[in-house]
Amino acid sequence: MTEDEIRAAVLAALTGVAPDIEDETVDPATPFRDQFDFDSMDLLNFAIALHRSLGVEIPEIDYPKVASLEGCLGYLSGKLQDA
Numbered sequence: 001m002t003e004d005e006i007r008a009a010v011l012a013a014l015t016g017v018a019p020d021i022e023d024e025t026v027d028p029a030t031p032f033r034d035q036f037d038f039d040s041m042d043l044l045n046f047a048i049a050l051h052r053s054l055g056v057e058i059p060e061i062d063y064p065k066v067a068s069l070e071g072c073l074g075y076l077s078g079k080l081q082d083a
Helices: 003-017 031-037 040-054 060-068 069-082
Strands: none
Touching: 003 040, 003 069, 031 040, 040 060, 040 069, 060 069
């Protein structure tokens, strides 16, 4: 899977959890919590959406690694290459 495909999947999961978010407004380096007032339930739903769309299991201990777009891309790229 290419980085662009992973990015599209992450943004789709993000907008699925928070439909008011627009893809072009996402700052890759800033945590979602700081940008969009994500709470712990939003992050859980986001991790579930990523699992459903990409088949990657994200344990709760790794949630901080997927808390920003930049973090998601790095984490998921590694997980998808290992698969």
